[in-house]
Amino acid sequence: MINQAQHAASRRRIIFALFLLYFVFAILLNSVGTVILQVIKTYGVSKSAASVLEAFKDIPISIVSFCVASFLPRLGYKYAMLTGMAIVTVSTAAMPLLPGFLMTKLLFLSVGVAFALIKVSVYATIGLISADRKQHASLMNTLEGFFMVGVLSGYWIFGNFIDANDPASPVWLQVYWLLAGLCAVTFLLVATTSFTEFEAKLSVSHSSLLTDFADMLKLMARPLVCVYIISAFLYVLLEQGIGTWLPTFNNEILKMPVDMSVQATSIFAACLAIGRLGAGAVMRKLNWYLVLNICLISMAALVLLTLPLTHNIVANPDLRWSNAPLAAFIFPLIGLFMAPIYPGINSVMLSSLPTNQHAAMTGLLVLFSALGGTSGSMITGYVFGAMNGQTAFYLSLLPLSIILLTLFFFKRAIERVD
Template sequence: MFMMFAMTTDAVGVIIPEIIKEFDLSHTAASAFHYGPMMAIAASGMLLGFLADKLGRKVSIIIGLLMFSAACGLFAIGSSFAFFLFLLLISGVAIGIFKTAALALVGDITVSNSDHTKTMNLVEGFFGVGAIIGPFIVSYLLANDVSWKYLYIVAGVLCIVLCILAAFSHYPTYEAKPNSKHNLKQTFEIVKQPTTLGFSALIACYVASEAAIYVWMPSLLSEYTGSLEYVVPWTITIFFTLRALGRFGAVWVLKHISWELAMMLFSAAICLCYVLSMALSLDVAIILLPASGLFMAMIYPTLNSKGISCFPKEQHGAIAGVILFFTAVAASVGPLLMAIVSDMMGGQAKYGFYVATVFAALLFAGLFYNWKFKPAQEQLLIQQIANN
């Protein structure tokens, strides 16, 4: 599931130039293909995340997958930008439903906080694989004069297969407590918790800094004319490949050092990559910015898993939805803020990356504090004892 929806969401950067030509759109209008579904995912995560707790993981996953498959299938009959954007909004709502249920399911199948984190890095590794496959499929289609729409048709077919597998798979027994209330009121109560706000803020800083790579790095390097010019077309692929490999490698890392120390060290490396890229030249940026994918790899899944693990299992759907809300908002607002700053400074992408560098510095500061004082340690221990 993670690989399948990453194929569509992370291929948008390759699709946007095509729809600009096809529908004669401005960059602002075409960018709705990115921020439209992201905002739909955010709204769905916040407003519908509790369904995984109320209806159960299996039912919610199947509902989300059916919605996503239907939206992808309808790309075959569409011909207008407005219709395609509408389908992307529907697919965003669907992703919000099945992803929160899938994240809650990870909590059901794991036996400890550390096991939860390792499993989360593993499944997010498949997301990283999908982020490589999606743009490749679109590029292959376009190179053979085939419409980009077929990416969504391929995803829709995969989704039908996933629906069948989900329907016949055995799920861990999940029963909500009789006095539990799974509704929007409970979700908003979770939002107000300091633990939720802390993890969500860290995740937002991470996502905003990461989004600068796959949204604006091609623009930053477009004027590069140095000895590594042949690497420019491959920088995004290198970044996504290192991110995927790093997530699988994170399972090994977490066996040897604490998650707090690992996150602090990797966030320091990310911050250093950004600072040196901005302070020095594009000759440095063309190496360090793609390389940052290796250090970014374990940040999101680890923060995600720890944030979810701070709450009882019957609230995992709701907290996963809240975290997904902050993820999607940061993925939308971060690149937009960078674009605004770049435009204010004469259209130079480097100034947008200064904003991304600030987010990377904030991420390091937060994870340094987390390593030094371990504010979530007590809550994680309480929930681990309760779940056992």
């Protein structure tokens, strides 16, 4: 009885540590849209130049996750988490000390490297502490929901450090002292938490590093994995394209002040958080495929109904929340329907594999998610600059349509495995 109580307490502490890790990285990763807006204002860089910040974040995620995912069970998930937190603690503290566009690039590069270590470790740990597929899906959705709570918090944290009277002021860099402190606290929590990794280490104890890496590559030859990777890639392309450029869309298309533009984007993050936290309960009662198809069709309908409201908006010097454009409140609701898709397909995929393959599968997921994020941000930024924000967001209908198709093949592949 005592052992059961100790095991339950240990599991709760591990889950809390995982949630705090994701909360911190939610703020850092999704600050890129706000930071793009601020470096344009503060350092005078162009939109196309600023859009590379997404690549500085996502390309390191891709490379590191691909190279080290199969190796992490040997290294230890806890050690990987501590390494990631140490990297971001140093880089966030450096932001206000060495202000400049170069340091901003280095920050997102370090965040990308660290997150590759964190995400593979966190996803693999979920597999180790989940008793069955339902528990795995519930914990995955709650974790991703808490991630969006961090995203939501980040918009308001950054918004409070921006000088509304002088958007070009570098005072917003002071937010990184707060973030460095949060990173340090998270590092200490992980360092003092005991992680059970025996099962993961046992699975690689009789194989070589080369064999582990080859096994990860072999996963890509499976039709199920190929369809899953395409679905995940397109989803992240879609989410990052909207999330990264929504602050700039609010500022330039809806004519909102910079601080309000950033804070209005928190509606999108709040909807993602609510959608993901509620998705676990919904998907326990309804088939995942039905839920995700309803979500995709609802997203397309919202795009078609809302974007026409964003044309011919005139700047209002007395703009307040009470008289802000209606589209600023309606379009971010797309997050409610977008929310269940990513954790839904991830949980279905990982639950179909043995736990010793979760780290390798997550490595592939992180790789293609990062590539999708970079592609989405850069494509949206290019269209935004070359044409306009409405056209950039209308393009979201293309990946939406393709995801509808890939989910059909994903469902068929899962049924064959089961």
